[in-house]
Amino acid sequence: MDQQALPTQMKALRLQGYNQNYELRGDVPVPVPKAGEVLVRTAAAGFCHTDFQVIQGVYGSKLPITGSHEPAGTIAAVGEGIKAGWKVGDRIGVLNFRNPCGSCSGCKWAKEDIGPFDPRFCKKPTMAGILGADGGFAQYLVAPEETLVAIPDAVPFEQAAPLMCAGATVWNAIHQTGLKKGNSIAIIGIGGLGVLAIQFAKALGYMVVAVDNRDIGLKLASEVPSHLRPDLIVKFSDDNAAKQISDLTGDIGLHGTIVCNDDVEASDWGLHQLRPRGVCVVLGLPEQGYKFDAFNLVFREIVVKGSIFTSVDEARHMLELVEREGVRSHLTLLKLKEGKNIYDKVAAHDFTGRLVVTFE
Secondary structure (H helix, E strand, C coil): CCHHHCCCEEEEEEECCCCCCCEEEEEEECCCCCCCEEEEEEEEEEECHHHHHHHHCCCCCCCCEECCCEEEEEEEEECCCCCCCCCCCCEEEECCEECCCCCCHHHHHHHHHCCCCCHHHCCCCEEECCEEECCCCECEEEEEHHHEEECCCCCCHHHHHHHHHHHHHHHHHHHHCCCCCCCEEEEECCCHHHHHHHHHHHHCCCEEEEEECCHHHHHHHHCCCHHHCCCEEEECCCCCHHHHHHHHCCCCCEEEEEECCCCHHHHHHHHHCEEEEEEEEECCCCCCCCCCCHHHHHHCCCEEEECCCCCHHHHHHHHHHHHHHCCCCCEEEEEHHHHHHHHHHHHCCCCCCEEEEECC
C-alpha cells in the first residue's frame, strides 16, 4: 500500500489535559513517515504505569498527546532511505525510546560503552506517548526504523504489545543481575511485569521464586504456562516465607531479586533474602524513594541496581524466546472506544495483568 491509498484522518485516544480520561477523536491527521521512518497500522497497544503517570503530569508531557508506548501492528507505508529492508505488511512492534540527541553525556557514554544507536540514556529523551512523540493509541503512528522489532507469526499482536515495554524492561533487569544458569532469583511483585519476568527467568534456566502479598499476584504466578511456573510461590508477609526461601537455597539465600513494584517494604525484605553479595534490581519508582537496611546492605555487600529498558538487539532475542517457549501475559483487553475510560479503570484497579487496547 502506498501513502496515497491511506486515509487522511484517523481515530486516536488523545490526552487533552492532565488527570482526566483520554478523548476519542476521529479527526486526527494520519502522520506521514519521513526518511528513515515507517508508518505503522496499529493492531494492539498496551497501557502501563508510565502512561498513568503521563496522565498525572509526572513527565510534563506537552499536550495534547496520543497515549501508549507499547504498540504492535503492521507496516502500512515506508519512508525513503529505509536501510533494514522493512516492507509494507511486515508484523512489527515499536520500542519507545527514539531519536537520541547524540551530544549529551548519556549519548556519548552509550556510543563508547554500548554502540552507535542507543537512545535509552539520552538526557533529552524522546519517548512515544510520553515525551515528544505520539504513541500507539491511534490507528496509525510513525516510528524510526531503529525502534522496530519483528513480531513472529506465532505471537498475537495483543501479546506482543506489552513486550514493547513491560517485557523489554524485565528482560533487561534479568540480564542486569549478572546471574548464571541454575542460579536462584526472586521476582517480587507479580503483576504485568512480574508474570513476564517469571517466565523469562525460568526459560533462561534460573531457579525462580515468585513473591507477592496479594492473592491475585499469587494466583497469576500459578497460572503461567506449566513449564514456566516458578519453583516456589510465597507471600512475603507470611511468617514462614523467609524459611521457605532458605530451605530452597540450601540455607544460603538467593543469588538475586528483581522488584517489579513500588512496595518499599517488600523491596527491603527481598534484600534480606539474598546471600552475601547478592544482587537486587529495582524497577519500581516509589514517590517517597527506596529505603534499605544499611547494616544489611553494607555488612553483607549487597548490590542494588536500577534498570531502564533493553536494547533493540536484546528485544529481538526476547521475542525469539517468547515464540520458542510460548511466553504469555495475562491480559485485560479493551476496544478502542472503551479506552476512553482507562484512567478511571486504572485508578479503581479494575483490571488484572496488562491492559491492552485492540483495533478492529
